[in-house]
Amino acid sequence: MxxxxxxxxxxxxxxxxxxxxxxxxxxxxxxxxxxxxxxxLSPLTMRRLKRRKLRESLRDGFDVAHGTDTAAVLVGRELGPSVTRGGHLVIHYETTSAAAIRMPLDGLAIDFSQYAFVDLGCGKGKPLMVAATYPFRRLIGVDISPACIRVARRNIARHGPEKIDPARVELLTLDAEDFQFPGDPLVIYLFNPFPGKVLDEVVANLERSLKEQPREAVIVYVNPHALAAITRSGLFERTPTIADRMPMAAAGTPPYELAAVFVTRPGAAGTSAPSELR
Ligand SMILES: C[S@@+](CC[C@H](N)C(=O)[O-])C[C@H]1O[C@@H](n2cnc3c(N)ncnc32)[C@H](O)[C@@H]1O
Missing domain, CATH: 1.10.287 (Helix Hairpins)
Known part of the structure; x- marks a missing residue:
């Protein structure tokens, strides 16, 4: 050789x-x-799987309607790091339908203008672009993959016909374990981005931040593979979503697009539940 x-x-x-x-x-x-x-998997099988996922993700018409590139899956070297500095797996990039992002957000009776929307493992930015249609005070996307952040930045700049004000959006190439939560009330969005051990660290950071500066927080966890990381926290309680209350509303939604939603428990660490959800 x-x-x-x-x-x-x-x-x-x-x-x-x-x-x-x-x-x-x-x-x-x-x-x-x-x-x-x-x-x-052989490269051929991987290509077939990626093509199938691409077809699924294109089905909602989001990329065609907005001139963006969110549907194609990224794996392995395409993402960049395959293991974090702490030795944890980096889950591949894929996204959901825009409807799956909207459904849990539409169920939140909060004053959006008080909240920051934070997508941990934001990928190519589809949830950020959907969240931009709500009056969130600011939008923050964090991803360990430089390739994803590059595409997310381009998507947000190209998004049309409604323009997204780039001053509302902050994109960070960062391991979510190292992310410092801002001092605003928070809606934290997760689409199965990391293994449970990484989510444990993220939740511990969030608990510290909420104890230091009590405020309301909502966690929207889509395809929640590591629920225990949140349910064992004394600070959060699960709240029913539209899909929980009206199963017909979620008819046709694939199970991996359903969300579990958590809100700060009233009184826990001086925090209160988002007022209108109480
Ligand atoms: C399933 S994708 C979700 C993308 C996006 N939230 C969406 O719904 O379109 C998971 C993303 O998490 C990112 N990720 C994986 N481990 C991470 C970590 N430790 N810190 C930050 N991002 C991470 C991956 O690069 C990937 O883009």
Whole structure:
């Protein structure tokens, strides 16, 4: 083997070993063994899966209507880091329909103009662009992938025909574990962005921030794979969504697009539930 080829094979081997170690750490040995066939997929099978997901994500017409690029999945090297500095898995990029983003937001009886919308693991920015149609005071997107943040920035600049004021939006290339929550009341949006151990850290940071500066917070967790990270926090309680109250409203929504919504528990750490949700 020639030297550059050997170096390339070595770095691919190191990357695969780090990924395997992160998977065992985050998901356990059994789940990692079950996922192995997925990790070892041939490029052809991966291309087929990506094409199927692309067709699904294009179905709501969002990209065509707004001149954006949110539908295509990004995996592995396309994202950048596959493992965080703390050794956790970086979940691939995919998005949901705009309706799945709107449904939990439409159920919030809050004064949006008081709240910051924060998408942790914001990907290419679709939830930020949908949230821009509500009168949120500011919009913040955080993603560990520089490639995602680049596309999100371009999407927000191109979004039409309604323009999004770039001064309302802040995009940060950052591990969500390192994110410092701003001092505003918060709507935190999560579309299954990280394994439970990362979400544990994020929730611990959020609890610290809410204890230091009591304020209202809502967590919208779509496709909630690591619910325990939130349910074991004494600061939050689950509140029914439109989909919970009126299952007919959610008819046709794929299960992975349904959200669990949490609000600050009245009195917990000096916080109150968003007033009109009480
Ligand atoms: C399933 S996608 C969700 C994208 C976006 N929220 C949406 O609904 O369109 C998950 C995103 O989380 C990002 N991510 C994964 N681990 C992260 C971490 N530790 N910190 C910040 N972003 C992360 C990935 O790069 C990916 O873009």
């Amino acid at each position: 020639k030297a550059p080829a050997r170096a390339g094979a070595l770095s691919a081997g190191v990357r695969a070993a780090r990924l395997l170690a992160a998977s065992i750490r985050d998901l356990g040995l059994r789940a990692t063994l079950e996922r192995l066939p997925l990790l070892l």
